[in-house]
Amino acid sequence: MxxxxxxxxxxxxxxxxxxxxxxxxxxxxxxxxxxxxxxxxxxxxxxxxxxxxxxxxxxxxxxxxxxxxxxxxxxxxxxxxxxxxxxxxxxxxxxxxxxxxxxxxxxxxxxxxxxxxxxxxxxxxxxxxxxxxxxxxxxxxxxxxxxxxxxxxxxxxxxxxxxxxxxxxxxxxxxxxxxxxxxxxxxxxxxxxxxxxxxxxxxxxxxxxxxxxxxxxxxxxxxxxxxxxxxxxxxxxxxIEQRVQRKREIFNQYKDELAEVPGIRFMPDVSYGVGNRWLTAVMIDEKEFGVDNIAVMTGLEAENIESRPIWRPLHTQKVFANCRVAGGQVAESINRQGICLPSGTSMSNEDVTRICKTIRSLCKTRSLRETG
Ligand SMILES: Cc1ncc(COP(=O)(O)O)c(C=O)c1O
Missing domain, CATH: 3.40.640.10 (Type I PLP-dependent aspartate aminotransferase-like (Major domain))
Structure with a gap:
């Protein structure tokens, strides 16, 4: 409010x-x-x-x-x-x-x-x-x-x-x-x-x-x-304007603070418009990051940080088993690797920093462990 x-x-x-x-x-x-x-x-x-x-x-x-x-x-x-x-x-x-x-x-x-x-x-x-x-x-x-x-x-x-x-x-x-x-x-x-x-x-x-x-x-x-x-x-x-601005600031802070972490891919920005960045959504590449998105969500939860998976594609839902689907592999891969990070506009910059620190600590690839 x-x-x-x-x-x-x-x-x-x-x-x-x-x-x-x-x-x-x-x-x-x-x-x-x-x-x-x-x-x-x-x-x-x-x-x-x-x-x-x-x-x-x-x-x-x-x-x-x-x-x-x-x-x-x-x-x-x-x-x-x-x-x-x-x-x-x-x-x-x-x-x-x-x-x-x-x-x-x-x-x-x-x-x-x-x-x-x-x-x-x-x-x-x-x-x-x-x-x-x-x-x-x-x-x-x-x-x-x-x-x-x-x-x-x-x-x-x-x-x-x-x-x-x-x-x-x-x-x-x-x-x-x-x-x-x-x-x-x-x-x-x-x-x-x-x-x-x-x-x-x-x-x-x-x-x-x-x-x-x-x-x-x-x-x-x-x-x-x-x-x-x-x-x-x-x-x-x-x-609404302040909300969009804050959502975009949160997204940019995540992007800056996680820039050096291997295997994190942010939902891209489009050239033809300006998104409101309702949720900061990322994909975790298990090979590069060292663990998968579920391990990251579980690790965040252990620190009392709530995150969410990306939508489960509707063509994979039991209720839509008989529906047509054109493609579907991209949606499946985004779902398989994706996480929605905490994005509430009432979060402070320190909250975002704490989340990023936790994500960095979950990265199991060598280069990052070496650099801390
Ligand atoms: C993409 C999308 N479509 C439809 C809805 C349905 O909106 P509501 O929850 O207000 O019924 C939501 C959100 O809840 C949504 O995220």
């Missing part, structure tokens, strides 16, 4: 809108639009529901095929399954850790040859790293497939000078407790298309027809964000 949340929550209480509607909710949406330049948005209960709603609004229906990133969190694709769609997974590349656009293109071509037209492409922007939207769009436009983006982790990140989420049919964001800014739980659907967002708002509000009668022509969802939680979100959005 940044310290001003309770002031806004107090205002929400004073407004007496202890409900999924109210002035703080309106203000949160307006502020999000202002900060991101994304003209239309609707705040919802979480990122998973935002993605579900976004897919429903672009018309995804049972039997459709949605092409998604394999290196991602399950919340990215659950919405497609809620709608009865099938999933096809696409590998990522080492340069971005995001969807490999060449693999995507080949997969679309091969699907089209067998008479299957994907209904949507849904890449994830991993760990705060923006996707190359122009390249993705040129592929999707060529085959007339809607492109929607999972920006759950990239609030505050930019692509070619603009906030991420532009240039796609719709985008979804998360304000989960672990994200760069949070409402405890929350999400947002955005689009350049005002009619799409109006539709999303209507569906998120139980698809209630205008007017005071409880009239419904279709089934919607109870997905709106609480006014109280939106109040938390307002104060969080006010500090």
């Amino acid at each position: 940044c310290g001003r949340e309770l002031d806004y929550v107090k205002k929400a209480f004073e407004s007496n809108y202890i409900a999924p509607v109210g002035p703080q909710l309106d203000q949160f949406e307006e502020l999000f639009s202002e900060i991101t330049g994304l003209p239309h948005c609707v705040a919802v209960a979480n990122g998973t529901s935002a993605i579900h709603l976004m897919l429903r609004c672009i018309g995804i229906k049972p039997g459709d095929l949605v092409l998604a990133s394999t290196l991602t969190f399950i919340g990215s694709v659950a919405g497609a399954k809620y709608l009865g769609a099938d999933l096809g997974f696409i590998d990522c590349d080492y340069d971005t850790w995001n969807m490999d656009i060449d693999v995507l293109e080949k997969e679309i071509e091969s699907l089209l040859k067998s008479g299957i037209k994907p209904a949507a492409v849904l890449p994830t922007e991993n760990y705060g790293q923006p996707c190359d939207v122009d390249r993705l769009r040129s592929v999707c436009d060529r085959y007339e497939i809607p492109l929607v983006m999972d920006c759950a982790e990239t609030v505050g990140a930019t692509y070619k000078g603009q906030h991420v989420g532009h240039g796609v049919k719709a985008a979804a964001f998360s304000f989960n407790g672990n994200k760069i800014v949070t409402t405890s739980g929350g999400g947002m659907v955005t689009s350049d298309d005002g009619a799409l967002i109006d539709h999303a708002r209507y569906l998120a509000n139980q698809a209630k027809q205008p007017g005071w009668q409880y009239e419904h022509h279709e089934i919607g969802y109870n997905y709106r964000l609480s006014n109280i939680l939106a109040a938390i979100g307002i104060s969080q959005l006010e500090v």
